[in-house]
Amino acid sequence: MQNFTEHFTKTVSCPKGMKKKLFTDGKMRGLVLEVRDTGGKTYYLRQPDERGNQKLHKIARAEDIAVADARKLAEGLRRMLIMGEDPKAQKEAKKNVPTFQAFTDEKYLPFIDTYKKSAKTDVSLLKNHLLPALGRKYLDEITTDDIEKLVKRRIDSGAAPASVNRLTILARYMFNLAKTKWKIQGITENPTSAVNLLPVDNKRERYLSDDETVRLCDAVNRNQNKELRHIVAALILTGARRSEVLDATWNEIDFERRSWRITRTKGGTGRHIPINDQLMTLLRHMQKRNTGKSRYIFGNPKSGKPYVSVFHSWNTARTRAGLPDVRMHDLRHNFASLLINSRRSIYEVKELLGHTQIKTTMRYAHLSNETLLDASNATARLDGILGLELAT
Numbered sequence: 337m338q339n340f341t342e343h344f345t346k347t348v349s350c351p352k353g354m355k356k357k358l359f360t361d362g363k364m365r366g367l368v369l370e371v372r373d374t375g376g377k378t379y380y381l382r383q384p385d386e387r388g389n390q391k392l393h394k395i396a397r398a399e400d401i402a403v404a405d406a407r408k409l410a411e412g413l414r415r416m417l418i419m420g421e422d423p424k425a426q427k428e429a430k431k432n433v434p435t436f437q438a439f440t441d442e443k444y445l446p447f448i449d450t451y452k453k454s455a456k457t458d459v460s461l462l463k464n465h466l467l468p469a470l471g472r473k474y475l476d477e478i479t480t481d482d483i484e485k486l487v488k489r490r491i492d493s494g495a496a497p498a499s500v501n502r503l504t505i506l507a508r509y510m511f512n513l514a515k516t517k518w519k520i521q522g523i524t525e526n527p528t529s530a531v532n533l534l535p536v537d538n539k540r541e542r543y544l545s546d547d548e549t550v551r552l553c554d555a556v557n558r559n560q561n562k563e564l565r566h567i568v569a570a571l572i573l574t575g576a577r578r579s580e581v582l583d584a585t586w587n588e589i590d591f592e593r594r595s596w597r598i599t600r601t602k603g604g605t606g607r608h609i610p611i612n613d614q615l616m617t618l619l620r621h622m623q624k625r626n627t628g629k630s631r632y633i634f635g636n637p638k639s640g641k642p643y644v645s646v647f648h649s650w651n652t653a654r655t656r657a658g659l660p661d662v663r664m665h666d667l668r669h670n671f672a673s674l675l676i677n678s679r680r681s682i683y684e685v686k687e688l689l690g691h692t693q694i695k696t697t698m699r700y701a702h703l704s705n706e707t708l709l710d711a712s713n714a715t716a717r718l719d720g721i722l723g724l725e726l727a728t
Contacts, residue, residue: 337360337361337362338359338360338361338362339361339362339363340359340361340362340363340364340367340369340403340406340407341403342402342403345369345377345398345403348369348371348377349371349375350371350372350373354373355372355373356370356371356372356373357370357371358370358371358380359371360382361407363407364406364407364410364411365414366381366382366383366410366414367379367380367381367382367395367406367407367410368380368381368382368392369398370392376397377397377398377399378394378395378396378397378398379394379395379396379397379398379401379406379409379410380392380393380394380395381393381395381410381413381414381417383413383414383417393413393417395409395410395413396409432520432521432522433474433475433476433520433521433522433523434474434475434520435471435472435473435474435475436466436467436470436471436472436473436474436475436478437467437471437472439475439510439514439520440462440466440467440471440510443513443514443518444510444513445458445459447513453579456644457502458506461502461503461506462506465486465490465503466486466503466506466507469482469485469486469489470482470486470507475511475514475520475522475523476522476523478527479527480527480528480529480530480531482527483504483507483527483528483531484531486503486507487500487503487504487531490503491534497534497535497536498536500534501533501534501536504528504531504533505533507527507528508526508528508529508531511523511526511527511528512526541666541669541673541699541700542661542662542663542666542669542670543666543669543670543673544659544662544666544667544670548657548659548662549572549670551657551658551659552568552653552654552657552659552662553565553568554657555653555654555656555657556568556653556657558653558656559649559652559653560649560652561646561649563634563636563637563643563646564646564649564650564653566618566621566622566634567581567582567634567643567646568650568653568664568667569614569618570584570615570618570634571664571667571668571671572667572670572671573612573614573615573618574596574609574615574671574688575667575668575671575672575675575688575689576598576609576668576690577665577668578664578665580598581634582634582642582643582646583632583642584596584598584632584633584634585631585632585633586623586626586631586632586633587631589611589619589633591611591616591619594610594611594616595608595609595610595611596608596609596610596611596615598690605692607690609688609690610688619633622634650664668689669700671688671689672685672689672697672700673700675688675700676700676701682694682697682698682700682701685697685700
């Protein structure tokens with residue numbers, strides 16, 4: 337045992353024939369100095385673990401700190417160990433925490449690729465927004481402030497509330513997986529938990545008048561992307577979702593029974609769409625154009641695969657038609673509106689749209705303004721109503 341001094345630590349050397357020698361401090365319990373034959377010297381704290389086994393916990397190299405500092409650090413480390421905290425284990429855990437980019441590539445994307453229908457959307461959100469902002473940060477470094485800054489940038493860019501919320505929801509889902517499914521050490525809290533979602537008006541409904549439909553179809557027909565007209569026609573004729581049309585394959589079509597079997601739907605279950613006369617004409621036309629080149633009905637002629645996005649072509653067409661607010665999804669709303677205004681039952685509309693719950697379809701249970709106006713005008717035909725005198 338030796339009372340450590342600055343002179344001692346600088347001059348002490350490893351005895352000949354030994355690779356290293358441990359010296360114990362007489363003033364600080366558990367503080368030891370390891371001296372190696374190479375000349376290196378390191379301070380350690382010797383402390384028994386919960387089973388009584390003596391373990392050495394590294395403090396610092398002797399050339400980096402003074403003796404007094406070594407004693408202070410040893411005392412602080414000893415208290416932590418007594419309280420059940422293990423700095424070494426914490427340090428090792430830190431090393432095992434991946435960056436957001438690594439977590440995305442190694443864990444999240446392979447996981448969702450096996451089951452999640454919206455995997456393409458997730459990839460787009462990650463590539464364009466989450467990874468540029470968070471990719472280089474370690475998961476345990478990402479804070480609520482980081483998420484809120486990302487949200488603010490999207491709001492400032494003019495993104496719709498629903499689009500902004502998708503980022504928060506995706507980040508929340510990823511951190512929940514990191515914490516609960518893969519139990520990544522160091523992830524004790526979800527930084528998105530305190531981030532509130534923006535209020536969204538999910539009742540937005542846009543329907544096309546006859547004149548608007550004509551203008552839109554004319555603009556679509558004049559679009560450089562010749563396939564857009566077929567895609568839009570299928571959306572208008574069926575009320576199907578955009579992804580359902582883009583991913584439609586020939587083996588889903590039963591011409592004899594005049595039925596289109598959609599195998600992957602938003603609700604997770606398959607459904608049938610009846611092939612009406614106009615859709616039959618469209619499909620026969622696509623069949624002649626395809627001639628066995630692709631399994632996809634509305635695939636890209638160059639690749640034979642589904643379009644990842646047709647937004648640019650659609651945006652050009654709707655802008656040219658003077659309808660910049662019309663979304664592709666609004667064609668589905670329009671289909672439902674036409675059915676309702678044609679006096680089709682809400683249950684028929686539910687089946688044609690592929691809703692799993694009637695309450696989802698009830699948002700379309702209304703009549704057009706023209707129909708309501710006609711119904712209202714019927715009251716004027718009641719005897720005596722027009723004979724009332726108006727006050728002056």
